[in-house]
Amino acid sequence: MCRILRPRHVPSQATVSTIALALIPRAVALNLAIGAIVAALKLPVYLDSMGTVLVAALAGPLAAVITGVTSNLVLGMLSSPTFIAFIPVTAVIGGAAGLASRAGAFRSVPRALAAGLLIGLLAGAASVPIVLALFGGVTAGGTGIVTIALRALHLPFEAAALVASVSVDVIDKMFSCATVAAVLARLPRRIGARFGLPQPTA
Amino acid sequence: MIARLRSINPLTALAIAVLLVFVTYIVPAPTGPLAALGLALVLAAMTGAGRRVVVLAAAVAVPTWIFLAVMNVVVAPEGDTVQVAGIDVAPAALLPAAWVSLRLGAAVAALGWVVMTTPPQRLVRALAQRGLPAWSQYLLAASLAAIPEARRRAREVLDAQRCRGLPVGGSPLSRLRATLPLAGPLMVSLVTDSERHAIALDARAFDARRKRTSLTEVADPNDERSLRRVIWVATALLALWGLLR
Numbered sequence: 001m002c003r004i005l006r007p008r009h010v011p012s013q014a015t016v017s018t019i020a021l022a023l024i025p026r027a028v029a030l031n032l033a034i035g036a037i038v039a040a041l042k043l044p045v046y047l048d049s050m051g052t053v054l055v056a057a058l059a060g061p062l063a064a065v066i067t068g069v070t071s072n073l074v075l076g077m078l079s080s081p082t083f084i085a086f087i088p089v090t091a092v093i094g095g096a097a098g099l100a101s102r103a104g105a106f107r108s109v110p111r112a113l114a115a116g117l118l119i120g121l122l123a124g125a126a127s128v129p130i131v132l133a134l135f136g137g138v139t140a141g142g143t144g145i146v147t148i149a150l151r152a153l154h155l156p157f158e159a160a161a162l163v164a165s166v167s168v169d170v171i172d173k174m175f176s177c178a179t180v181a182a183v184l185a186r187l188p189r190r191i192g193a194r195f196g197l198p199q200p201t202a
Numbered sequence: 203m204i205a206r207l208r209s210i211n212p213l214t215a216l217a218i219a220v221l222l223v224f225v226t227y228i229v230p231a232p233t234g235p236l237a238a239l240g241l242a243l244v245l246a247a248m249t250g251a252g253r254r255v256v257v258l259a260a261a262v263a264v265p266t267w268i269f270l271a272v273m274n275v276v277v278a279p280e281g282d283t284v285q286v287a288g289i290d291v292a293p294a295a296l297l298p299a300a301w302v303s304l305r306l307g308a309a310v311a312a313l314g315w316v317v318m319t320t321p322p323q324r325l326v327r328a329l330a331q332r333g334l335p336a337w338s339q340y341l342l343a344a345s346l347a348a349i350p351e352a353r354r355r356a357r358e359v360l361d362a363q364r365c366r367g368l369p370v371g372g373s374p375l376s377r378l379r380a381t382l383p384l385a386g387p388l389m390v391s392l393v394t395d396s397e398r399h400a401i402a403l404d405a406r407a408f409d410a411r412r413k414r415t416s417l418t419e420v421a422d423p424n425d426e427r428s429l430r431r432v433i434w435v436a437t438a439l440l441a442l443w444g445l446l447r
Contacts, residue, residue, distance in 0.1 A: 018403050021337060023396035025344035029352035030392055036356040037384045041370055041377045047385075054389055066341065074345050077322045081313030082262055082306075134309075136302035138273055140265030148269065151278040175378065182382055183389045191393055 016066070019194055020059035024067050027051030031071045032078075044142070045172040049123075052090065053097045053173075053180045057106040058195040061098025068094035085130055092126040093119055093173070105177070107198075112181035116174030123173060124166030128158070137161045143168045204248050212325040213332060214426045215316045217433040218245070222312035224437050228444035231301040239308035242315050251318040258314040263307030270299035322346050328420040336414060344399075352392065359387050 016024075030051035038047050052071065056064035068090030076084035096119045100106075105115035131139055137157055138144040143164050150160035184197065222238040229237070239259070246255035274280045279292035316325075326334070326342045363383050364370065370380055403409075 017400075018408065019397060019400035021340070021408075022344075022399035022403055023393065024341055025348045026352065026392040026396050026399075028341075028345040029348035030389065032349050033352035033356040033388070034385060036353060037360060037381065037388075040360050041380055041384070043377055043381070044374060047381070050385065050389070051392075054393070058393070070341050070345055074322075074342070074349070076313070077317055077325070078346075078349070080258065080262060081310050081317060084313065134306060135266055136270050136299065138266070138269045140262075140269050144269045148273045148277050151273050154278070157278075175381070179382055179385055180389075183386045186386060187390060187393065191390075191397060194397055 016059065016063045020055070020063040023055055023059060024063060024070065027055045027067045028071045028074055030054065031067075032075065045168075045175055047172065047176055047179075049090065049093050049097075049173065050176045050179060052094045053119075053176050054183070056094055056097030057101045057180050057184055058197070060101065061095045064094030064098040064101075065091045066094070082134075085134055086127060089123055089127045089130065093123050096122050097177070100177075106181045106184055109178050109181050112177040113174050116177035117170055119177065120170030120173035121166055124169035125162065127165050127169070128162050131161055131165065132158065207245070208249050208319075209421065211420060211422045211426050212316070212320045212328040213422070214430055214433075215320060216325070217430045217437075219312040219316045221433050221437045221440070223309045224440045224444075226305050226308040226312070228440050232304060235301070235304045235308040239304070239311055242308065242311035246311065246315040246318065249315070249319045251315060254318050255311050255314045258318070259307040259311040262310045263303040266306055267299055267303035270302060271296055274299055324420060327416060327418065328422070330414075330416065331420060331422065336408070340403075340408070352388070355391060356384075356388055359384055 028051060031048050034047050034050050038045070048071075049068070052064050052068045055067040069087050072083045072087045072090050076082075097115070100115035100119065103115075105111050131137060131143075138147045138161070146164035146168060147160050150163055151157065155163065184192070187197070219242075222242055226235045226238040228234065243252060243255065246252045274295035275292050276289065279290050280295045281292045282294060283290040283292050285291075323343060323346065326339055326346075330336075330339045360370075363380075368380055368383055369376060371377070
């Protein structure tokens, strides 16, 4: 078991600071609460990884993976156990977003859009085996409707599930990443500095 | 018996649910999923959550069956087809769709029984007693506590921005554009809040390594511990059988 809390005198890439630990539960809550905004705006996306992407941008991949896993565990406890099956997908999203953050993906909106594209591709690919194994290839929702439409166009079963999953995830993650990049640009300097964000020169 | 079941340690309930999920997916359909579903529903009924678990399982299984049936029977028929009202349909595909949905419903019922009858905080406390690290306890407990506050803030931001004239209708693009003024303040407030909580954690020596004590203990009698060991061994053997057959 890795020790997640960092003793202050030992900086390490594989640990999470206290402020990141305090941020993770709020990001988990954001993943769940953002649904109120999505519903009010009747958006065609879920945005349920926005908190995970925010943690990735501020605190790195390990904290983001923990956020993603905790989000789906909590959702599984509060809403439906089916969310527990998708924990690997949220871990992939967190890890990929954290690595993208290390590469400077959240320094501008265009870069964040490119990172969102990659994260969406990975997330979509990661969810397909779960959807095929547990749900028979189609989930009851927007992605399922896209899968059925693609099957109507005579696309093979696995390809339809993959294209549907990836297309929905790519749009969702591109938008989530762009929103996080725009918010980070507006974050108070003092808070940004606490997470080690680069400060704009005056 | 019923009183004992209602006060069961959450870890015992979780072990039973995990075993039922393995039975659902490893023992061939319909025997495995039907047995697991039946047992999960009996346990749920005995602990006063029967109706809620049925609704939860049906809410996942029925739509999945409908989607699978539409896809495999009508839209892209699999196997032998017959004509119904001029459309080729494959009625034989209904049965595999039913087995997928039955498995899903049984797994949801098994885990749903635990979810519906165990307050999450009690589960976290029981896990802590069995050695869950302090940071994991904090993450689960603080996440559960932060959700109502975040939902309240989301509604407040939404109402405030609407009062300022933010359009929340129109084309999908204009609705997407409205996301930033709504999600932005919510995200900034949660990040700001986390700094305050980090200071509180540091002030309370959260990263101290000493073993912590709890004000309330979750009962974990010896016979339940033995039962859990038997259940975990049975689950492992079942998984092994599933791999080897």
